[in-house]
Amino acid sequence: MAAGAVKAQAPEPLTLERFGSFHVGGREVVVSGQPVREVLFTPGGVPARVDPNGTYLMGSMYAQYFVPRPLRGSAPLLMWHGGGLTGVTWETTPDGREGWQHYFLRRGWHVVVSDAVERGRAGWSQIPEQTGGQALTLTVDNPFERFRIGNGQGSYQRGDLLPGNQFPADRESYMNFMRQVVPRFTTTDALTLESYIALLERTGPSVVMVHSQAGQFGWRAAQARPDLVRALVLIEPAAVGDPARVEALRNVPVLMVYGDYIAQDARWPTIRGNGVRFAEAVRAAGGSVDVVDLPERGIRGNSHMIMMDRNSDEVAKLVQDWLAARGLWR
Amino acid sequence: MAAGAVKAQAPEPLTLERFGSFHVGGREVVVSGQPVREVLFTPGGVPARVDPNGTYLMGSMYAQYFVPRPLRGSAPLLMWHGGGLTGVTWETTPDGREGWQHYFLRRGWHVVVSDAVERGRAGWSQIPEQTGGQALTLTVDNPFERFRIGNGQGSYQRGDLLPGNQFPADRESYMNFMRQVVPRFTTTDALTLESYIALLERTGPSVVMVHSQAGQFGWRAAQARPDLVRALVLIEPAAVGDPARVEALRNVPVLMVYGDYIAQDARWPTIRGNGVRFAEAVRAAGGSVDVVDLPERGIRGNSHMIMMDRNSDEVAKLVQDWLAARGLWR
Numbered sequence: 001m002a003a004g005a006v007k008a009q010a011p012e013p014l015t016l017e018r019f020g021s022f023h024v025g026g027r028e029v030v031v032s033g034q035p036v037r038e039v040l041f042t043p044g045g046v047p048a049r050v051d052p053n054g055t056y057l058m059g060s061m062y063a064q065y066f067v068p069r070p071l072r073g074s075a076p077l078l079m080w081h082g083g084g085l086t087g088v089t090w091e092t093t094p095d096g097r098e099g100w101q102h103y104f105l106r107r108g109w110h111v112v113v114s115d116a117v118e119r120g121r122a123g124w125s126q127i128p129e130q131t132g133g134q135a136l137t138l139t140v141d142n143p144f145e146r147f148r149i150g151n152g153q154g155s156y157q158r159g160d161l162l163p164g165n166q167f168p169a170d171r172e173s174y175m176n177f178m179r180q181v182v183p184r185f186t187t188t189d190a191l192t193l194e195s196y197i198a199l200l201e202r203t204g205p206s207v208v209m210v211h212s213q214a215g216q217f218g219w220r221a222a223q224a225r226p227d228l229v230r231a232l233v234l235i236e237p238a239a240v241g242d243p244a245r246v247e248a249l250r251n252v253p254v255l256m257v258y259g260d261y262i263a264q265d266a267r268w269p270t271i272r273g274n275g276v277r278f279a280e281a282v283r284a285a286g287g288s289v290d291v292v293d294l295p296e297r298g299i300r301g302n303s304h305m306i307m308m309d310r311n312s313d314e315v316a317k318l319v320q321d322w323l324a325a326r327g328l329w330r
Numbered sequence: 331m332a333a334g335a336v337k338a339q340a341p342e343p344l345t346l347e348r349f350g351s352f353h354v355g356g357r358e359v360v361v362s363g364q365p366v367r368e369v370l371f372t373p374g375g376v377p378a379r380v381d382p383n384g385t386y387l388m389g390s391m392y393a394q395y396f397v398p399r400p401l402r403g404s405a406p407l408l409m410w411h412g413g414g415l416t417g418v419t420w421e422t423t424p425d426g427r428e429g430w431q432h433y434f435l436r437r438g439w440h441v442v443v444s445d446a447v448e449r450g451r452a453g454w455s456q457i458p459e460q461t462g463g464q465a466l467t468l469t470v471d472n473p474f475e476r477f478r479i480g481n482g483q484g485s486y487q488r489g490d491l492l493p494g495n496q497f498p499a500d501r502e503s504y505m506n507f508m509r510q511v512v513p514r515f516t517t518t519d520a521l522t523l524e525s526y527i528a529l530l531e532r533t534g535p536s537v538v539m540v541h542s543q544a545g546q547f548g549w550r551a552a553q554a555r556p557d558l559v560r561a562l563v564l565i566e567p568a569a570v571g572d573p574a575r576v577e578a579l580r581n582v583p584v585l586m587v588y589g590d591y592i593a594q595d596a597r598w599p600t601i602r603g604n605g606v607r608f609a610e611a612v613r614a615a616g617g618s619v620d621v622v623d624l625p626e627r628g629i630r631g632n633s634h635m636i637m638m639d640r641n642s643d644e645v646a647k648l649v650q651d652w653l654a655a656r657g658l659w660r
Contacts, residue, residue: 013399015345020422020432023509028470039464039516054469060509062418069343086451088392092350102350121416121450123512125467134369137455139384140358179353179390182453186369 011098014105017067024202025117025195026060059188061195062087062121063114065203066101072108074328075230076203079113080196082212082238084138084184086120087113089211093308094176095168100209100307103316107329112203116214117192118185135183143181144174147304148261148268162261166301166309177308189216196221200228207328209233209319212304215275216240223248231328233257233319236304238271240278247285254282254289255322257315259302262293292318341428344435347397354532355447355525356390389518391525392417392451393444395533396431402438404658405560406533409443410526412542412568414468414514416450417443419541423638424506425498430539430637433646437659442533446544447522448515465513473511474504477634478591478598492591496631496639507638519546526551530558537658539563539649542634545605546570553578561658563587563649566634568601570608577615584612584619585652587645589632592623622648 031053038047064087065076079101081089090101090113098106105111118124124135141156143149149167151160161169168174196217200206207230210218215237222229223245232254241249256275262268279289294302294315302309309315323329361383368377394417395406409431411419420431420443428436435441448454454465471486473479479497481490491499498504526547530536537560540548545567552559553575562584571579586605592598609619624632624645632639639645653659 011348013345013347014349015343017343018341019344020426020428021418022422022426023418023506026505026509037464039466050466054471056467057470057505057508057511062509064421086453088351088353088451091394092352096350096352098350115451120453121418121445121510121512123416123450123467123509124454134367136369136380137386137453140387141384175356175387176353178387179356179392179453180451181387182451 011102012106014102015069017069017071019064019066021062021064021121022202023060023062023122025198026057029056029058030054031056056125058125059117059191059195060122061114061117061192061199063112063199065110065112066105067110068105068108070108071110072329073104073110073207073323074330075110076206077104077109077111078199078203078206078208079111080208080210080214080217081114081116081119082214084136084181086115086180086182088120088180089305090307093168093312094180095170095173095310097312100312100316103313104320107320109329112199112206114199116217117195118188119182122195124183124185135185137183138178138181140175140178143177143305144169146267148259148265149174149303149305152266162301162303164260164301165303166311167303167305168308168310177305193217193220193224197224200225204228205230207231207233207323209235210237211235211307212238219249219278222252226250226252231255231323231326233323234275235306237275240274243278243281246278246281246287249282250286252287253326254279254287255319256289256291257306257319258291258293259304259306259309260295260300261303290322341432342436344432345399347399347401349394349396351392351394351451352532353390353392353452355528356387359386359388360384361386386455388455389447389521389525390452391444391447391522391529393442393529395440395442396435397440398435398438400438401440402659403434403440403537403653404660405440406536407434407439407441408529408533408536408538409441410538410540410544410547411444411446411449412544414466414511416445416510416512418450418510419635420637423498423642424510425500425503425640427642430642430646433643434650437650439659442529442536444529446547447525448518449512452525454513454515465515467513468508468511470505470508473507474499476597478589478595479504479633479635482596492631492633494590494631495633496641497633497635498638498640507635523547523550523554527554530555534558535560537561537563537653539565540567541565541637542568549579549608552582556580556582561585561653561656563653564605565636567605570604573608573611576608576611576617579612580616582617583656584609584617585649586619586621587636587649588621588623589634589636589639590625590630591633620652
């Protein structure tokens with residue numbers, strides 16, 4: 001058995017200088033004038049009267065940090081998940097390997113994995129007056145077909161994987177991934193950005209790594225507080241920043257990473273095209289943005305969930321090398 | 331400065347043999363015949379059409395495990411949170427000290443902190459046909475007055491703490507605690523128990539430590555699978571098990587811990603009374619249940635959130651000593 005395979009079976013112990021969790025952000029909201037509701041606490045029981053009026057705390061977010069020994073990263077490495085998901089994205093992969101949280105911890109990064117506003121341990125709000133939208137959950141076939149795992153619409157039912165796909169799509173692993181899916185609120189972007197900025201204020205200057213929906217939060221947080229973002233790593237960002245403020249990104253080095261199967265996808269050519277155009281605007285304003293299409297580097301088969309794909313360590317190494325080349329790791 | 335205070339400032343590094351996370355449990359649910367909805371993804375934008383029909387995965391739960399080196403606990407130590415909260419209960423305290431997760435890890439326990447069905451990283455369901463109930467969120471004054479921090483109704487507004495109370499109730503710490511509060515579903519008990527049993531099947535025989543609402547899940551999981559519960563530690567359990575099946579608990583040693591201010595509270599004399607009566611029934615069936623009222627041991631000022639109180643380490647030591655005395659730690 002190869003040394004690499006042995007290592008995957010029994011990884012080395014990890015020494016933590018410290019670890020823990022905290023919440024940041026949020027605001028107090030007063031609800032008044034609402035009718036008292038009847039609530040059923042136990043099926044078949046007697047409804048209880050609940051008064052929904054009062055002061056609530058909403059819009060905060062959750063973060064868990066790990067500081068390894070020895071510490072080699074020059075700043076905390078913040079990992080921000082995508083829509084309909086939580087920080088679990090960065091933890092153990094759906095087929096049970098170590099995730100990017102572990103990969104970067106083992107290389108000496110202080111890693112902070114968070115749950116964005118309205119998702120996971122951030123909690124979510126009962127106050128429609130504030131969030132104004134609805135929450136959507138994905139059906140089991142949706143990510144399979146939309147995250148470039150299966151070969152387009154109907155592929156989940158057909159069991160039709162994209163050829164060479166690296167996502168662990170055996171039934172057990174795929175269902176482990178679906179268990180990570182949480183409802184997605186549609187109109188909480190402003191609250192989410194606000195709490196991400198509060199997170200940066202708490203951690204201090206950091207490297208920010210984002211996935212998918214968090215593309216917009218990474219770009220916009222860096223535009224709002226470029227002093228707090230040492231570098232921005234965007235894994236298949238689904239949205240861009242504020243086009244009117246690209247000059248704010250002049251001094252923030254940026255890496256964008258895209259996976260495989262994009263040209264043949266219904267949506268991703270447009271999403272990638274928007275991202276690349278935004279990158280060009282940042283460059284024109286004096287910024288530095290590297291765009292990596294993995295297949296052009298000979299790294300093939302990556303779905304939208306690159307950090308979970310079977311070759312996740314190979315892509316993590318590409319990111320790690322990029323950060324080291326920018327002097328952010330010693 | 332005392333040695334203890336120095337230690338609190340700069341705790342020793344911790345070596346982990348491994349750590350990671352996973353989801354367990356859940357079921358596929360088919361939704362059909364529902365109308366297509368209009369959903370607003372961006373405020374001021376154009377509503378999109380969303381078809382809610384399809385197959386969903388619901389009712390799973392999340393767990394994060396840490397295996398320290400050296401390992402001294404004889405079984406995994408599972409920590410189950412109370413209603414309206416998540417696994418964060420057991421992590422860092424609201425005033426930033428190490429929580430019980432750290433306390434037991436540092437003593438060599440393999441610790442598993444989880445988020446129950448419909449809370450935190452377990453996600454929650456969009457499918458009212460399945461959950462059948464409503465979700466409630468607590469106002470900021472509610473836990474202050476109900477968890478024996480403040481002196482009864484109106485005490486939050488009055489800033490009226492119970493005398494000698496150990497909960498870190500300065501405004502910053504209390505708001506950190508409120509940020510941990512998540513909506514509570516009222517009719518998901520069966521799903522929750524089902525996934526806790528799936529968790530035990532995954533971890534194998536374990537020590538189960540529960541808080542508050544999880545009292546019922548700890549008792550009932552032990553009744554369903556006594557072969558998988560090496561011991562049961564109930565921190566202020568809010569509910570009991572199945573009175574018709576007390577004999578299933580014959581071989582599961584049980585510790586129940588209650589804090590201070592119970593006699594003068596509106597609800598806790600009844601809740602504790604129910605717990606103690608259930609304990610007597612378990613003993614009558616041949617089981618072993620120890621009931622500890624902390625004030626009787628000279629440990630005073632504990633709220634309902636004992637694992638967050640300023641003397642949390644003192645109570646953790648009492649639990650640790652009990653587990654060691656039962657041969658579960660070496």
